[in-house]
Structure formats: structure tokens, C-alpha cells
Amino acid sequence: MLKLVLLRHGESIWNQENRFTGWTDVDLSEEGLRQAWHAGDVLRQHGYMFDIGFTSVLKRSIKTMHLTLEAMDLLWIPVQKSWRLNERFYGALQGLNKADTIAQYGTEQVQRWRRDPHELPPPITPDDPRYPGHDARYRHLTARELPLTENLSQTITRALPFWTETIVPALRSHQKVLVCAHGNSLRALVQYIDHLSDAEVAELDIPTGTPLVLELDDDLNRLNQYYLEPPTQPGPG
Template structure:
């Protein structure tokens, strides 16, 4: 029996990636480069013989657009796609929209590094009257108040991504489906931490390039046997 394959795809470069801003749950679009990265990801997947049965993505346009552009290259826009908030980027709280270099000038490089790269320290929390608070976005109107973040650490992101993986994605994989997951730097970092058993103090060093398909192959026991970028 062949190994089941899952592809993790970080969205292409966004407009705020290009402008070096904290993005989080802010719903920004792909840059022109980001759209090209997404198409090129689809071309690489086609060249390597991928045919997906199912796609998961976040609730954010940049990940949804990336999955659509990639799947279009595979003539697979028709496959089932599920959009889930648990795959959203880490919520950067009150830092969202701020330029990272300017934020470092204001708060100091060390403090910003702690906010960005510590595993379990949350950023400054966003207020509930802010446009960046998810409770003010109709995408999330079905969520309970306790599920709506005001600002997340990577650990917080891990704590929502991994239950979703185990409860929703794994059963689909166990049926033999090849699956595409189009998401974000930190939601994918959380999943990779789990799959590869990476320690808390090492995971924040992991960099995931935009628009580069990362393939995981699983055995029948749902253990990853190899991973590689296309």
C-alpha cells in the first residue's frame, strides 16, 4: 500500500508580508508575487503527479486564494474544500497592522523578538472595540466568546490547530485521501511541531517559505515517514 501524502502550503506572499507588517487574522490580499507563488506551487504539484481528494484552508483570503490558484493548475477546483478558523494564522493582537521595524524602534528589538519568537508569550491584547477583534468580523459570528482570541502565542495557536488535525483531518487521511492544507506560517509551524515532535524552544526557529509545497508521507499508523519540499 502506498504512503498517504499530505501537502502543507503556506500562502503566497501577502501585501502585508511585502510591507513587513504583523498580519495575524487581518484579512489582507496576496501580492502579485504571492499570486505567482501560488500558481507555481500548483505547477510543481502537477509535475509531481499530485491529485488531491480534499483541501483544508483557513478563513482568510490569502490562504483561500492560494489554494484556489494552486488547485486551478491541477484542474481540481471542483474538489471539496473546508474553511476553518482553527487553521488561521496566529492572532497578533494589538500588533496587527504595525510595521515590524517601526515596532522594534518603539518597544525595542528584544521585546519584539520575545513577542515574535517565544513559544508561550502572548502579544499585547487587542480591545473588543477594535476592527482587528474577531468578534467584529462576521466570519466568526458562530464562535463562542471564549474561542475568539485577543492575541495569541504560538502555544495558543498549537492548542487549536492540533485538536482540529486529530478530529477532522486525520480521519480523512486514514481513508486514503491525499490532502492539501493551505494555511499560514504559524498554524503550519504548530502542525509541523506536532508531526516532527519539535521541542518548544526549537520550533520558533523554523522558517516556512511562502508558496513552497511541503510534502509529508504517512504510513498506515499515521506516522510521518518522510517530509520534503518540492
Template sequence: MGRLVLLRHGESQWNLENRFTGWVDVPLSQRGMQEAKNAGDKLRGFTFDRAFTSVLVRANETLRIVLEAIGQTTIPIEKDKALNERMYGELQGLNKAETAKKYGDEQVKIWRRSFDVRPPGGESLKDTAERVLPYYARHIKPYVLKGETILIAAHGNSLRALVMELERLSREQVLELNIPTGAPLLYEFDQNGNVVSHRYL
């Protein structure tokens, strides 16, 4: 039985400051480092065959802290920008509350939570899914089908795109999906690659 653990990075400095982060390389906050350590504690019973992460430092640092905590620092790790956070374009670096005052709460909610509406100069969740899902199918799913245990450290929206696929969520359902920072989400698969269970650890 293949197992896949999805882990959104710990709180970043811009999460703390309530800013749109996107592809800007922002480090973990002190709380984010602790969240990563806590995730490591929850994953102590797992033996991972390999790990995947984005190229952004907050996901890389989360993965490093987790693997150190569970004593598995020598497993193969593949980094790829396909797993990067959604690119927020002109909103990157802006405070979310100030952006809502400028454009209106409803418009900002549409940019943040709709499936196929892009923020100015940025990506929609649909755009994000169009890079995440082919990468998953080519580079990660074959290992799951072999029965391996895989860890992905990535981001709120890249993981939302993947969860939408794994759980067969509708466009409407994915709008309300929120993946918390530092909370490992375990999926177990049968030999055909179908999800048989999923839960937060």
C-alpha cells in the same frame, strides 16, 4: 500511504510591506499570486482527495490558484478559522521594523518566535496550536489514516504549530522554524499515521 501537503499562502500585501498581519484579511501581492502559480506547477503530479484552508482570503486565493493550475477545482474544500494565522492583537497592521524600534528587537523576537508569550491582545504559538491541533486530529487526520492525499493551505504560524506536532519538535526547535511562502511541504505517513518522510517539493 497517506500524504499531506502543507502550503503557506503566497506573499500577501502586508508581507510585502513588512507588517504584522494576523487575522486582518489582506490579499495576495502580485508576487504572492506568482508564488501560488509556482506551487501549482510543483503539485501537478498529485491527485488530491480534498483540501482544507483557513477563512482568510490570502490562503483561500492561494488554494484557488493552485487547484486551477492542477485542474482539480471540484475537490471538497473545508474552510475553518481554526487554521487561521496567529492573531497578533495590538501589533496587527504595524510595521515590524518600527515595532522593533519601539519595543526593542529582543521583545519583538520573543513575541514572534517564542512558544507561549502572547503579544499584547494576541495569541502565542501555544494558543494557536491549541486550536489547530484538535482541528487537525478531528477533521484531517482521519482522511490521512484512510490513505488519502490532502492539501492544507494556511499560514506561517498555524502550519508551524502543525509541523511541531508532526515532527515532534521541542519548544526550542520550533522557535527557529520558518515556513516559506508558496513552498509545498510534503509529508508521507504509514498506515498507523506515523510520518515516514517529509520534504519541500
């Protein structure tokens, strides 16, 4: 049996402010820093070890990985970053307060933007300051790879090459893998692994800072999944 641990980053400042974040590179809140350390604390208490970590290129995910590994005394293991594990790109919604957006567009429309795997938020244009083509970390991406908006289905399509070409080989070589990413990029991976329907993934919510363990057979079919319990004693941070 193979085990894969998925971890959504700790609470970010924009999570705290109830804003759409997407690829905006916001930092962890004080609570998010605590959640990241606690995630490592609970993994350590349950006897987990990792050989390799994978994360996005956004600081809230990178810092969560760093603090989690520090709590486990595993800062020495290799960590690979990829834009393919980034959060879903929310287009023109990025930076907007969710309550204000509901007031403007209505609860039903906002819920479709957030949960319907095929619903696209309003796009930005390449001259928008939020366009990732202006960011040096994405300079190697093609114009086709740089999103103007993105739904969950497109997030799956974007994440799958990294899953199949990088994460799967690590699992098949029996490395112990930790993936620290974002709510929607992790929902995308879980939908693919679990063969979830659109209706099922619409109901899927992955909480911040809580390790999700997937037990897989040798063909990477899920046998079981569960969240680890919180640590009995909080760590520093």
C-alpha cells in the same frame, strides 16, 4: 505510507509591507498570486493529485488554494474552510510595521513575540476594530474562542481539534490531502506531528508558496519531509 502536503499561502500585501498580519484579511500581492500558481504548477509536474483540500477563512489562504488547484486542473475537488487554520492572532501588533515595532520595543522583545511559543503579544480589547467578534465570519464562535492575543502554543491548541477530527480521518481513509494555511498555523501542525521542542519550533520557518511534503506512517508518525523543487517553467498569473 501516507502523504500530506502543507502549503503556506503566497506572499500577501502585508508580507510585502513587512507588517504583522494575524487575522487581518489582507489580499495576496502580485508576487503572491504568482507563487500560488507556481505551487500548483510544481505539484502537477511532480504528479500530485488531491481528493480534498483544507484552508482557513482568510482570503490570502483561500485564493492560494484556488490558484493552486486551478493550475492542477483540480478546482472540482471539495475544499473545507475553518477558522482553526487561521494565522496566529497577533493582538495589538496586527497592522504594525515590524521594523517600526523593533525600533519601539527592541529586537529581543519583538523576537520573543514572534518566536517564543509561550510569549503573548500585547492584547487588544473587545472594543478594538481589530477584534474578530466584529467580523461576521466568526459569529458562531464563543467569547472564549475569540482571541485578544495568541501565542504559538495557543495556536496549536486551537488548530488541533480540526486536525484530529477532520484532517486525520481524511488521511486515514487514504485521501490525498492538501492543507493551505499560514506560517504559524502550519508551524503549529508541524510541531505537533514532529514532536518538536520549543527551541526547535522557534527555528522553524515555512516559506510562502512552497509545497512541503510530509510522509507519514499509518500511525501518522513522520517518516520524511521535504520541499518540492520549483517548476521548470512558470505558469501564467
